Amino acid sequence: MPRRSRTTKKLAQRIDREYFKRLFPIPRWRRILSLAFVLAGALWLGWNGLRAYNAGPLSRSHAMLVRNCAACHSASAVFGAKVSDQACLSCHDGPIHHVEQAFAPPCADCHVEHQGAFRLADTRDEACTRCHANLRGQKISNFDTEHPEFAALRTPDPGAIKFGHEIHLRKDLRGPNGPVQLRCADCHVASGAAMIPVNYEKHCASCHGLQFDRRFTAAAPHKKPQIVVDYVRDQFTKYIATHPAEIHEADAPDPRIVRPPLPPARNAAEWVDRRVADAEQLLWRKSCRECHDLKFTGPLPEVPPAKIRARWFTKANFRHGAHQMLACAECHARAATSRETSDVLLPGIETCRSCHRPGEAESRCSECHTYHDWSKEKPTEGHFRITSF
Secondary structure, X not given: OOOOOOOHHHHHOXXXXXXXXXXXXXXXHHHHXXXXXXXXXXXXXXXXXXXXXXXXXXXXXXXXXXXXXXXXXXXXXXXXXXXXXXXXXXXXOOOOOOOOOOOOOOHHHHOOOOOOOOOOXXXXXXXXXXXHOEEOOXXXXXXXXXXXXXXXXXXXXXXXXXXXXXXXXXXXXXXXXXXEOOOHHHOOEEEOXXXXXXXXXXXXXXXXXXXXXXXXXXXOOOOOHHHHHHHHHHHHHHHXXXXXXXXXXXXXXXXXXXXXXXXXXXXXXXXXXXXXXXXXXXXXXXXXXXXXXXXXXXXXXXXXXXXXXXXXXXXOOOOXXXXXOOOHHHHOXXXXXXXXXXXXXXXOHHHHHOOEOOOXXXXXXXXXXXXXOHHHOOOOOOOOOXXXX
């Protein structure tokens, strides 16, 4: 049997004596991950330590507390002290959002301080969408791309006044003193966050007067039918008392109410009754019906409630004053062609998005929506003293 040709010395020459200087995959990643975790921990400690001693400027409303950190930071934490809800509620009532809300997040989760914000109510979208991202099957994460159309545009205008914007915006419209050209601001005037309601006496009476007889320049009041009748009867009673000769005059035909001629009245009471009846026919069948859909179920007509909405966005806030640099037609484009009362002339969401989008006008949830129901706010008693600062 032949002897082995490989000796121990030759076998030892096959071993790489520098193997310990090379990095294999497992040891290499162990070192990389160890260094990464150590570095991440150091950064976390440094960042939180920096925040504890250099938090950033306070908002404008809390600027008086800049030297009194303990006024808000009253609860112990790993670094310094954190803000507790009790510290916020000692000055702010903060009523609940919904009676059926599932939970109430800490105040500081939504109202983040030390950002130099002008208003702490301007919260991040994430603070809202964590609860409101899915409303009635609709996904809502932001205003720019995921927000449903405004609810006010989904139903007709509930107003009962017969009115068409198109006819009132025509050129050379007949006015009390000659042709006029109405502008939106002639009837719609902004006052702070809302529009002043349109008023008959102020905005309508000069063109749509309730004159009831040629003997009087004054018009009938824009009141309930019974008040109108009482006023008209009183005016005729006073008139015939100073003009008794007219009792014996025959009544000429009245083409306005298609009444034939009548013989002279027998006395003042009958003369007044005739004049009141003529005035009622003129008012109920002509003047009042220009705007109201009267219902005749008794001796006097029923006037349906106007139901003119004072506020359209019931779940959101809108301020006309902040948009006064825009022409009315930029947002209410359909007004010039609207003939029906049922037309809702509010701008759609795409009109708002043309300005309210990232990088341009503010488009966060807090721009239009508020969290707390401030109608249920309760007063709080202040406990700070100027000398404590």
